Amino acid sequence: MSLKAVETGRAPMDEVERQGRIDLAAMFRIAVRYNWHEGIANHFSLAVSDDGKRFLMNPQGRHWSRIRASDLLLLDADGSEDAIGQGAGKADPTAWHIHSRIHAGNPKARCVLHTHMFYATALACLKDYRLQMIDQNATRFYNRIAYDDDFNGMALDAGEGKRIGGTMEDGKSVLFMANHGVAVVAENVAMAFDENYYLERACKVQVLALSTGRPLHVVSDEVAAKTCAQWQDFPMDAASDHFNEMKAILDKEEPDYKD
Ligand SMILES: [Zn+2]
Numbered sequence: 001m002s003l004k005a006v007e008t009g010r011a012p013m014d015e016v017e018r019q020g021r022i023d024l025a026a027m028f029r030i031a032v033r034y035n036w037h038e039g040i041a042n043h044f045s046l047a048v049s050d051d052g053k054r055f056l057m058n059p060q061g062r063h064w065s066r067i068r069a070s071d072l073l074l075l076d077a078d079g080s081e082d083a084i085g086q087g088a089g090k091a092d093p094t095a096w097h098i099h100s101r102i103h104a105g106n107p108k109a110r111c112v113l114h115t116h117m118f119y120a121t122a123l124a125c126l127k128d129y130r131l132q133m134i135d136q137n138a139t140r141f142y143n144r145i146a147y148d149d150d151f152n153g154m155a156l157d158a159g160e161g162k163r164i165g166g167t168m169e170d171g172k173s174v175l176f177m178a179n180h181g182v183a184v185v186a187e188n189v190a191m192a193f194d195e196n197y198y199l200e201r202a203c204k205v206q207v208l209a210l211s212t213g214r215p216l217h218v219v220s221d222e223v224a225a226k227t228c229a230q231w232q233d234f235p236m237d238a239a240s241d242h243f244n245e246m247k248a249i250l251d252k253e254e255p256d257y258k259d
Contacts, residue, residue: 017048017056021069023189024056025257026247027113028067030193033246036117036200037064042181043095045075045103045112046189052107053077054084057099060092068259077104094155101162102185109185111192116181119203124176131176133219134209137202139227140195146172151179174199190243197242 024046031037031044045057056072058064073083073091081096083089091099095114102109115121123129130147133139173195175183184199186192209216219227250257 014048017074020046020048020056020189021072022258023243023247024072024111025067025069026243026250027111027189027193028058028064029250029254029257030246031113031115032065034117034197034200036115036196038116039063041092042115043092043099044114044192045095045099047103047107047110048074050107052103052109055099055103057091057095059083059089060095061089068257070259075100077101097155098183101166102183105162105166106185108187110187111185111189113184113192113196114181115196117196117200117203119200119207120176120182121180122207123203124178124180124182131202132206132216133221133224134216135202135205136227137198137205139219139224140198140231141174141202142221142224142228144172144228145174145176146170147176147178149178151177191239193243193246194239 024044027044028037040061040063043058045055047053047055049055053076055075055077057075058067059071059073062071073089075081075091075096076084077100081091081093081100083091098114099112102112123131128149131138131141131145133142173185175185177183182199184192184196186195
C-alpha cells in the first residue's frame, strides 16, 4: 500500500503525519543498518498531534528492514491497540502499553525509540550500573538518564507501561530498563536518532573499557556537566544533518521506505 492509498482510506492526512511517516520509516531502516533491531520486535513511535495522544508506530509482525511509511499504524493513546482508519493493523501489545502511556502522559515526548541494542542492554543487565562519565560521548547524557531497576516481565498491562512512562516525566531523555533494554525520547525523529546513535556508541566504549578489568577513569561532575552543556549548545543542528545524511543514503539505496 502506498501513502496515497492510506490517505484514501480515511480523512486526508495532514502534513505532520505525512512527514512523520517518512521520517519514522527511515528510522526503522537506519536501525537495521546499525543492528539496533530485533527482527520484527521492539518499537518506535512518533506523536503527530499537539497533545501527543495520536501517534505513529510499527505494526506487529513486520520486519524492520521492510517497513514503509504507509505501513505505520496511526494510534490513539486513549483508544486501543487497533489502529485508527481503514485497512490498518494492530500494534504489538507490549508496544501499545509502553508507548501509549508515554505519549498520553507526556506531550513533549514526541519520538520514542525502544530497543534492546546490544551495548546499552548489556549495561542494563549489570546490577545497579549507572552510565559512567568516561568519554565525551557519555557526557552528552550527564544527568539525563532515568533508571528503572525493577524488571517485572513483559509489559503486558497498562500499569507496567505507566510505570515505565512515569520514570521519564522528570525531564530525562533516556530510560535504562534493567534486564530489558533502553528507551530514548526526543522532540523529533532526527534528535531521537542522534541520541540513540551516541548512546549506543558511549555504551560500547563503556563495555570495552570494563572488559579490560582496569579501573575506569571517570571525569569529574563539573567537567561532565560542562561537556554536556557544550553538547546541548553546539552551534549547528548536528542531529538534523546526521539524520538527513542517513535519509540521503536510504533515498539512494532503499527508496521504498518512503512509499
Ligand atoms: Zn523491549
